[in-house]
Amino acid sequence: MTQTPQRPVREEPHHAPVRRRPRIHRAWWVAAVAFVALVGAAAFRAAPSVLIDPLHTEFGWSRSTISAAVSVNLVLYGLTAPFAAALMERFGMRKVVASALLLVAAGSGLTVVMDASWQLVLCWGVLVGLGTGSMALAFVATVVNRWFVSRRGLVTGVLTAGSAAGQLVFLPLVAWLAERHGWRTATLAITFAALAVVPLVVWLLRDHPSDVGTSRYGAVSDDVPDGAAAGTRAGGGAGDRIRAGGGAAARALGALRSAARTKAFWLLAGTFAICGATTNGLVATHFVPAAQDHRMPVTAAAGLLAVIGVFDLVGTIASGWFTDRYDARRLLTVYYGLRGVSLMFLPLLLADSVHPPMLFFIVFYGLDWVATVPPTVALCREHFGEDGAIVFGWVLASHQVGAGLVAFLTGLVRDLTGSYDTAWYTAGALCAMAALMALVIRRRPEHARVAAA
Template sequence: MMKTSRMYYGWIVVLITFAALLVSAGVRSMPSLFMIPFEQEFGWSRGGISGVISTGIFLYGLVGPFSAAFLQKYGIRRVMVFSLALLAVSLSITPFMTALWQFQLLWGLVAGLGTGAMANVLGVTVTNQWFVKHRGLVVGLLTASAATGQLLFLPLLAKITMEAGWKYAIYAAVAVVVVLLVIVAVWMRSHPYDAGLAPYGTNELVKPEPFRGNLFLVPLQALRSALRNKTFWLLAGTFFFCGFSTNGLIGTHLIPACGDFGINEVAAAGLLAMMGLFDLVGTTLSGWLSDRFDSRWLLFWYYGLRGLSLMFLPYALDSSPAALMTFSVFYGLDWIATVPPTVKLASMEFGKERSGMIFGWIVVAHQLGASTAAYGAGVARDWLGSYTVPFVAAGFVCLFAALMAVRIVKAGGSRASQPQT
């Protein structure tokens, strides 16, 4: 066991988890940089490349509930090491691909599985095991790491892609993943008990609950139970539209959409990076707010404002750099701010022990929405010659999601309708 120190070791665990989620999100967003280079080098269509990205996004979400079970049974550190190793292998082979089906195998399947095991469920699991106090803040911070991955990775990788080629951008990502794998293997701890500590906010040293049941059956049983709950359907529905309007649409297609207006990859990646910077602020603040205010009304405002910003985007692209900067700041503050309130509502409704796995299924809905937008927007661009219709449509579905969030007040009639503390 580790000796206690003045600094709570859980904050080091949060830092390592933040870095892992950051790198995972950065790698997950890389194909948007390669869309135009792949069109030029391999002759693949925008829709075909979008289909690969769509598959990876969906698997990224689908793995979540099962990842929650694996995290409980084998521990956080082992699962993270395996996922990073899988990701490193997929990245290392990518420069040798020559056909679209190989891209689908490496990025749609393998990278989707590798990054999916380090999705939002990882952050929720770490938070629930290590913290009793400041849970909303920690969830917000770990959620924000996804956008921060774009902040750190995309501009640099875009510059490497433009100056040296996309293969060298892949090699740079492999190096980062390998370094992180070593850090996780040496310093990560799965549970406070492993460090001889109590969860933050308590003084009771407790052993982790052993996982019981089948690794693949238990998540399905949790889903079957959740499907009878109205709050689950509302949370999953709003999260479907969340994914539709964020990583599936903007995360995948903003860079090529900028290319349609003569904005190069580095400048477009800079816009995403700016969104990442402001999302780091917005999502961390959202976690703080979810500890203090009604999460349902937070979701109402987040989705409503996001919808308005997406309706503004086609004008911004065809207007001026100042308009695009305004969109990046406004949209960035709201990028993934929906996660902490959604986690809060899921925890209130389903309890600490089940919330991680059920939230994993809610994330599946998010990634299904993202997958739909990633593929659909690419096909729409091929058909219509622009992204205007997908952007405006996403704005309208966000307004609908805002109304769904308010309905959670009347759903379930149990813990979800209680005041938040």
């Protein structure tokens, strides 16, 4: 019986299942969580300007004493930032940000039991200063550098706007709570706002794209790589997983030593110190008390600062868009020049009620509030490469030192002269100086910028 030979079975090629890219890149989710965390941390920074008078009334502390606590907060906010950026490199953003929010909640909540001015300095100044400093704009730079290749200017603008606008948008609520239910209720509300963000950070914030098997947004390849190869395959490289050899403090100080040898660093630090002096130090801290000197209701003054926060969102996002397209140095020159002009006019506009010229100032000044941040971050990245986020932390430290110094000196000027006018005019002159400083920052040669990136 003849057997018919069997044909070999042809095996079909096996195709590995294709992993589909999500419609929304994971980087945008990380940016959204960072935005919410920055807004939550900003809740406390809304408090001092509307609580100066209630604390003065209840405890009899002078405005310069209360301003000193704000100054400690602002300075620590800045000095913590570069170390926080290095800590995020070593321990991860999620752990650092969650711990920072808990510090803000503790510092704000403990104020309800204080009865001495040194306790105010400890709570407002030290605890909240360390907490908010750990979530300063260096956190913004870290998120942008780790998760984005394209749209960096835009994302920087959005996150910066969230931080600054959150500080101001909370003001009407804090002022209303302080006026209707007392300043202790207002501070407890801030405590709960900070605590509410912690679970969201723990749940959704991730440190690196490779932690979730993806690449940075806008990288050369948008494949979804696996494991540790993510950085290499998607253009992440060393920038995706930089680790702070020798410790976070050593990394931060090493970046400072290297940057301090350059003229660009000192010009950026000087301009940003003036930025802090003319925003957080002066307007955010003393605008409401200055308006009350002219018999404007506290809720109306707080509402004006909230409007600044709303227009700050527009101005800072637009600044991020401009930074992706235009020379960052020229943008800084325009921003500081316009801010100086607006502050020179402010003493003429303060009155017992809100009128159209004051509203024009609020809108104009709001668009410029922290529009300086995206071009400053871009210049740090251009000049200092992968250390850009940490160097920006040191530049931010100068911002907060300027803010803290002016917050205290402005309170002292008010105690000595009974008026804020000298402070407004001095701030306008400082902005003119910052505009000139920005102009003399040299552009880095194209080949050096590409190598740094």
